[in-house]
Amino acid sequence: MTLLFALVALPLVFMLASLAAGRRAPRLIWLCAPLMTGLSAWLAISVFEGGRGGPLGGWPVPLGIALEADGLSAALLLASAITAGITGLYALGAYGRTDRETTRSYTFWPLFYGLWAALNAVLVSRDLFNLYVAIELLSLTAVALAAFGSRRAAMRYLMIALAGSLAYLLGVVLIFASVGTLDITLIGERAGEARIPVLTGAALISAGLIAKTALFPLHGWLPPAHGAAPPAISALLSALVVKASFVILLRVWFEALPGLSDPAVTLLFGVMGAAAVLYGSVLALRQQGLKVLIAYSTVAQLGYLLLVFPLAGGGEAATPWAAGAWGAMGFHASAHMLAKAGLFLAAGLMIHAVGDGRIDRLEGLARAMPVTALAFALCAVSLMGLPPSGGFIAKYLMLIAALASGQWPYAAVILAGGLLAAAYLFRPLARMFAGAGTPELARAPHRLLALAPLALGLAAMALGLFSAVPYDLMVIGLPEAGQAGLEDADPGS
Amino acid sequence: MSPSVLIPVLLILAALIPALASAVLPGRAIWRNGVNIAFAVFKLGVVAFALAGVAAGTEYEWRVAFVPGLDMILRLDALALLFITLSAVLWLATTVYAIAYLSGTKHQARFFLFFNLCVVSVSGIAMSGSLITFFIFYELLTLATWPLVVHTGTAKAMAAGRTYLAYTLAGSAALLAGIVWLESGAGPVEFVAGADLSGFNTLDQSLIFVLLIGGLGAKAALIPLHAWLPAAMAAPAPVSALLHAVAVVKAGAFGVVRVIYDVYGIEAVAMLGLGIPLAILASVTIVYGSLQALRQSDIKKRLAYSTVSQISYIVLGASLAGPFAVIGGLVHLVHQGLMKITLFFGAGILAERAGISQVDQMDGIGRRMPITMTAFTIAALGMIGAPPVAGFVSKWYLAIGAYQSGASWVIAVLAASSLLNAAYFLPLIYRAWLKPSGGGLPSPEALAATRTWMLILPGAFTAAAALGAGLFAGFELSPLGWATLIAERTYLP
Structure with missing residues (x-):
């Protein structure tokens, strides 16, 4: 405590x-x-x-x-x-x-x-109001940091974040008025009594959180803000900030209101996630700037997290380990934190060295900056979901959950998303390997800086190689709805 | 650690340590080369120890738990050892060759890092005890070979790398889909024990089989998934040698063998009626590859299409499923490796020392480079299937096996293929030895200046091995003897 x-x-x-x-x-x-x-x-x-x-x-x-x-x-x-x-x-x-x-x-x-x-x-936190205070502080610090890059993007981010906060707060008020508590567990016990107002509140909360997490289709603010910020700040925003609002979304639906969701809710979240994966990846594929590419990749990767809604609990009857969707989400969130931060930090060093953020200008960097390029590659491998990274474990568990529960369209999206991620991440990687000469580079502020993305990339790999303990940790205290699936959860339990 | 666990671990470490050492010892060529050769020799010793153990009936196994349902299992059975012995022998030869071939060029540290990671992957593929372990190393192999394919950084190499990734990553996605689909109904699939297919109807069983074989076929260069292989010729010669002889295509073919024998089982494949269609596809690939090879005037391209054709012998043997066909297919895994690596060593030397890359430039080169061209000739004759070189043994067993399995038409395919092989290899031999030189050849003095024994002897050694494998096929420890042992253990458990 x-x-x-x-x-x-x-x-x-x-x-x-x-x-x-x-x-x-x-x-x-x-x-x-x-x-x-x-x-x-x-x-x-x-x-x-x-x-x-x-x-x-x-x-x-x-x-x-x-x-x-x-x-x-x-x-x-x-x-x-x-x-x-x-x-x-x-x-x-x-x-x-x-x-x-x-x-x-x-x-x-x-x-x-x-x-x-x-x-x-x-x-x-386990209390909707505390969560509100925390997420407000988070949004405001994040907006201020984003303003280090582009003020316009930060203003846009601020507007979205404030609108999201308002929607969230309105939802919290509605729920408090109907069940008389803000504690997540207590709401779970009482929610059955006032279905309609609680559901309306939950919908408002979700809309606010979706905007803050930049989940499709409310993702538009993210790429300019994350793409324009200085690398260390992009890393914080892309790896950490967006995960926080997603965690609240999970708490609301899986712990406070599992009894209230119905197939339409899980389907809606599932479709939004799938659309984010495909849309974000395709847009990432079309970017010319390295950091914007990485930012669009965040839009795509956040989509996978939403798949936990339809996949959680998937078909335990079929195979004993098919309930791994919760673990998959945990692995994906953790692996994405490490790998996305690493990617931004590596990109920052490269852009500083060549003085230009376009992918075309990366030519020869695998020779000139081998450690940074290796770090970039390790992080990229995790984002593509290829073994032996944490991202692979997440993808594997998600696929098992999808197929064991008979939801093969999600499996198809996950596989397609992996291929698209490979397509957009190998573009910068291929430039780094291309050419024969070694480019002239500006000196890095400190020569040990390259170790930071390398450490993050190695951590993402270690998460996959030593996955048994993290998995056991992530499923400790997992809500019943995470085990049995949202739709099968017993209301009021 | 008991020896049972120690052996698989040592086999992985024997390649992993030189990989890391190559990365952290940049610029110190002598140390790096020493470490590489020392560990390749050490690995050979461990393999010899394991061969004796497995022949006596010992099984070596190492198991690490990942997330639930995903155990990484490395196990040495007779089939694993067949592949790993081949890889250990050829890797020592290729390491020696590569050191000489690359001496004085840039970025050797990177080359040997990924070169050794390839060895790690192939060792892992060979020892995989379960489908998902196989997949992990199979994907690692894709990632480790890409930097080798694009090593030179030319536009051609980059394009080849792109094609390579497109085929292999798409193939891996299909393979993963098949594996997860299978496991979502049958639980984790371990080799030898096989999958419990009772949860699937026959259509699903067939579809999963198609996904698995399709995914593996992308690496095994089965048509229509073969186009990456001729394109990958842009890589340095040692890379081509390993791509064609031990690493990528062999991994695919080896996977096909595992799926047919150790996942589905011969009876299930026969019952589903999948063996004959696969045999037909393999036959078409054999003839098509040979026809394409005939049309190439570039030596390396001709060899590449020859690989497309020859790898399918292994698939053909596996799909025919009679004891002799199995032996023929398995033994060809080794024989093709020995012969093809000799040919690529030779082609690399021709290009490097004499500037010869086209067939019509080869006139009279035999007398100038007698050792290299003798080795080349032996290997080419073996490919045609002339006794007593090893290739004859494979074809002989395949033909008997086809007759046994009631698929006599395969004999016609083999005959046609042999004719075509002769048609595209004999002109090379004829030009090299019997035609007078056209004057474009380097003078003997110039050749004497580039005579590096580390470049010449590996090819001579592998040619001798190919000859020996044919001559001494009757011995118990010959490739044929070992393949017979595997077949006996498969059919008479």
Whole structure:
């Protein structure tokens, strides 16, 4: 419990410290990254051994603030600590000057820690209002960071995020008015009593979260914002921020309201996911800029997450392990965090080196920057869902769940999405291998920076190679609806 | 660790260690070459130990649990050893050849990194104990060979790489679809034990078979999925040698054998009526490949189409399903490897030392390069099926097997193919030895300056092995003896 509290509070402490530390603020990341990773690992171990959080402050729900970590939260906390920690260290290259203070290096660090705190708060909160506060903080820090790149894109992001927040808040009010509680578990117990208002509330909440997650068809703001931001910030936005609102979406449908969903809901989410996978991939294929390509890839990859709605619980009767859709979603979210951040960081180094963000200009970089190119390749392999990466495990589990439950169109989409991902990611990779000469390059801010994307790529591989333990962790405390499927869940349980 | 676990692990490590060593020892050619050769020799030793063990009936197995339903199983049975022995022997030869061929060129560290990752993949493919383990290494092979195909970075190489990926990744997607479909109804499929097909109707069983064979056929270059192979000739000669003799096409053919014998089982394939259509497809590929080879004036292209044709002998043997046909197909896996690698070593030397890439430039080259051309001639005669070279043994067993299985028309296919083989190989031999040189050849002095024994001896060695495999086919430890052992264990369990 104290541990959960620390995971939310510590980044806030670092946020304040970075404000106070002035031009020495960048150095704090050397302390924060290992500390947070260590704490998250500790939490993962303790959840693995059976301890879950309880209410904060000694008051029982609904008075106290419930913080709780199930297996999925613990896994995502750890993956995001690794991702944020490494991205933070990488950001030292851009915002790490301690000899003089610039506006950017002064504002980056507080925003970075604020974002981290908000993300962790989302992952461990079990109360719709707390979640609202957390996601608001997350959106605002994310928008501010996005403004480092393009102000126009950030304004657009802000509008969408605010509209999403309003819809979310309206939904929360509706639900609170009908069932008299904001605690997710308690809503689950009472939702059956007021079906229509609760469903309306859930629909509003979902619309808001879909906009914030940039799920198809409300994805339009993402590519310009993520594509234009500096690499470290793109990595944070694409890898971490969009996952947070998706986790809330899961909590709402699988834990608060499993009894209220019907086949139309799962079908709607499934179709949206499938459309995102195909549409995002095709658009990624057509981009000329490296970072925009990676950003469109995020639109596509987020679509896979939505497939958990129709696939969860798929056909347990057929094979004992077909209920792996929940694990697949966990693997996909974690692997995408690591790989997408790595991809952006590697792209950042390459673009800095050639001074141009077009894919055509990457020629020869596999020779000139072998470590960075290798990191890019490892991350790309995970996004394509090829073995032995975490992305492959996710794809395999999803496919099994789809076919065991007889939903072969989703299987076809997953396979097609993998091929499309290979098509759009091999385009930059092929440019890196092409040509014979070694291009003239600008010097990187620090020669060890390439290790950051490499570490993330290797982590994405390790997630696949040592997948047994993460899987067991992710299915700890999985909601009944995740086991039996949304439609078969018993209302009110 | 017990020896049972240790052997498979060592066989993987024997290639993985030089891969990593090549990556981290850039610029130090002597160390890198030393490590590569030392581990190739070490691997040969481990293989010899395992051969003795398996002949005596020991089974070596290493199992790692991934997510539920996905165990990685590496197991050494007789069939696995057939393939892994071939790969270990040829890899030592190719390593020596590649070191000489590439000496003085750039980016050798990258080359040997991926070269050794190919060995890792092929070892894994050979030892796979389950369908999904096979798939993991099969996909790894795709990823590891692509950088080798595009190694030179020319526009032609990049285009070849693109074609290669398009075919192999699409093939892998089909294979994965087949595997997951099968496993979603039958549980994890381990080789030898086979799949429990009772959950599927016969149409589904046939469709899954088509998906699996189609996916494997893309790498085995079955028509109409063969076009990538001639295009991949843009790669350096050692890469072509390994692509054609041990790595990619063989992995596909080996997979077909596994699917027919160890997943479906011969009876099921026969009952579904799938063996004969596959035999027909293989026969068409054999004749078509030969006809295309006849039309090529480029030596490497001619050899490439010859591979298209010869690999299908293995598929033909497997699909005919009589004991002798099985032996013929399996032994051809080894024999074709020995002969084809000799031919490619020779072609590489001709291009490198004499600038000869077209058939009509070969006039009189035999006297200038006697060792290389003798080896080339032996291998070419073997391809035609002339006794006592190894190729004759394969064809003989295939023909008897076809007669046994009541598919006598196959004998006509074999005869036609032999005629065509003679038609496209004899002119090369005739020109090399009997025609006077046209004057375009380099002078003996110039040739003496480029005479590198590390380039010449590997080909001589593999040619001798091909001759030996035919001459001593009656011995128990000859490829034929080992293939007979496998067939006995398949038919008389």
